[in-house]
Amino acid sequence: MxxxxxxxxxxxxxxxxxxxxxxxxxxxxxxxxxxxxxxxxxxxxxxxxxxxxxxxxxxxxxxxxxxxxxxxxxxxxxxxxxxxxxxxxxxxxxxxxxxxxxxxxxxxxxxxxxxxxxxxxxxxxxxxxxxxxxxxxxxxxxxxxxxxxxxxxxxxxxxxxxxxxxxxxxxxxxxxxxxxxxxxxxxxxxxxKSILWLKFTVKGKQWHASMPDNAVNALREASKLITELDRVLHEKFSASNTLFQPPVSTFEPTKHEKNVDNINTIPGTEVFYFDCRVLPVYDLDFVLDTVHDVVKEFEARSKARVTYEVIQKEQAxxxxxxxxxxxxxxxxxxxxxxxxxxxxxxxxxxxxxxxxxxxxxxxxxxxxxxxxxxxxxxxxxxxxxxxxxxxxxxxxxxxx
Structure with a gap:
């Protein structure tokens, strides 16, 4: 004692x-x-x-x-x-x-x-x-x-x-x-859980904010992509396992890099990150395939171009x-x-x-x-x- x-x-x-x-x-x-x-x-x-x-x-x-x-x-x-x-x-x-x-x-x-x-x-x-x-x-x-x-x-x-x-x-x-x-x-x-960190770069067209018709607003397009990724990933990988806290996979937009310095410029580049914590029942390669499909479908509707890269990938x-x-x-x-x-x-x-x-x-x-x-x-x-x-x-x- x-x-x-x-x-x-x-x-x-x-x-x-x-x-x-x-x-x-x-x-x-x-x-x-x-x-x-x-x-x-x-x-x-x-x-x-x-x-x-x-x-x-x-x-x-x-x-x-x-x-x-x-x-x-x-x-x-x-x-x-x-x-x-x-x-x-x-x-x-x-x-x-x-x-x-x-x-x-x-x-x-x-x-x-x-x-x-x-x-x-x-x-x-x-x-x-x-x-x-x-x-x-x-x-x-x-x-x-x-x-x-x-x-x-x-x-x-x-x-x-x-x-x-x-x-x-x-x-x-x-x-x-x-x-x-x-x-x-x-x-x-x-x-x-498995860990997957992703970096997304959205390329638009920088322009004066008073003339948006000449621009492709990378911030707006990135916001649309974040929303779409959030929806699809949560819907597709919706399994639950009560061993884990929380019991579901999580897909969170986190870090966001600086774009332009002034208010009156429409940004031409936007960079953001996702932190994904995925239940072990799912293969991370399957998650990446889904991300790829979301990006391609997004590009088909948008004038912006998107690239992404894997920052960390650890299968549980x-x-x-x-x-x-x-x-x-x-x-x-x-x-x-x-x-x-x-x-x-x-x-x-x-x-x-x-x-x-x-x-x-x-x-x-x-x-x-x-x-x-x-x-x-x-x-x-x-x-x-x-x-x-x-x-x-x-x-x-x-x-x-």
């Missing part, structure tokens, strides 16, 4: 780590950032201060020449390893006007720490550091492995996929990814079986520590777990968190949730 004094000390440790890590903008170059190197360097300093020197860096350059770091720590000498995977990259803050708290600062209010990346995935980073801080090597049932990885928000090419290629993980290891969950802590994610792997060892261990530990009966679920978000599943390695996504806070203004993490998750993971790591 952890004493009240120890809990208070651990709470302060989490706050101190957050104040060092969250202000470092670990954003992908493709989202306007400089990558995760500075944040990784800070995590390495924290590890060194904790007396941990046997960590390994797996740095790799991306296609922009930016260093994308990954840090792997192993503690113990057991034949099998319990892995906790935490991603250190984060998304941009978005509209600053929507924030009450400064996004790249760790603002503490009661049991909450506010800031971009505090939840996604600072929760797992702080949890991992706490597990390392209190590692009791002689009492472990498994060695403890921590992977701090890059590039999760944009596909994990330079993060967990890179580590898998390096042979860091072994079949038979226990793999937990604290990157989704519920406030009760009673949900274990075993399946994810088979789910982690409900009777797998990692799910059984989590269920037992959750029952003992939280006193409830956990349910298995699927989600629309993509996590590092999908890449383990593709390699035939069972992985579970679990954590106690507020699921509505990631990627939103005033993102926050609850300190008590991190402490509770530490108890559950330690039950697996040390329990008898």
């Amino acid at each position: 952890i004493s009240a004094d120890q809990l208070q000390q651990d709470r302060q440790l989490i706050i101190d780590w957050a104040r060092r890590i969250i202000p470092i903008r670990a954003i992908s170059p493709k989202s306007g950032g400089r990558g995760e190197k500075e944040r990784a360097d800070e995590i390495c300093r924290i590890l060194s201060e904790m007396g941990i020197s046997n960590f390994t860096r797996y740095d790799v350059e991306d296609d922009t020449g930016t260093v994308r770091p990954n840090i792997v720590v192993r503690v113990g000498d057991r034949p099998r390893t319990l892995w906790v995977v935490a991603h250190i990259d984060t998304v941009p803050e978005g509209d600053l006007g929507l924030w009450t708290y400064p996004p790249f600062a760790a603002t503490v209010e009661g049991d909450r720490i506010y800031g971009r990346g505090t939840n996604d995935n600072g929760h797992a980073v702080f949890l991992s550091l706490l597990l390392l801080q209190h590692a009791r090597v002689g009492e472990m049932r498994y060695s403890l492995g921590i992977a701090f990885v890059s590039d999760e928000e944009l596909g994990s090419t330079y993060g967990i996929q890179h580590l898998l290629k390096q042979g860091v993980f072994r079949k038979g290891d226990i793999i937990i990814v604290p990157d989704a969950g519920s406030e009760s802590g009673l949900q274990i994610e075993v399946a994810e 792997p088979p789910p982690t079986p409900e009777n797998s060892e990692v799910v059984k261990l989590l269920r037992e530990a959750i029952r003992k520590r939280l006193g409830g009966e956990p349910a298995v679920i699927g989600i629309g978000g993509g996590t590092c777990a999908a890449f383990f599943r593709k390699e035939g390695m069972d992985a579970a996504v679990w954590g106690t968190e507020v699921p509505t806070t990631a990627h939103r203004p005033d993102e926050y993490v609850v300190i008590g949730h991190i402490l509770q998750d530490r108890d559950v993971i330690e039950e697996i790591l040390y329990g008898r």
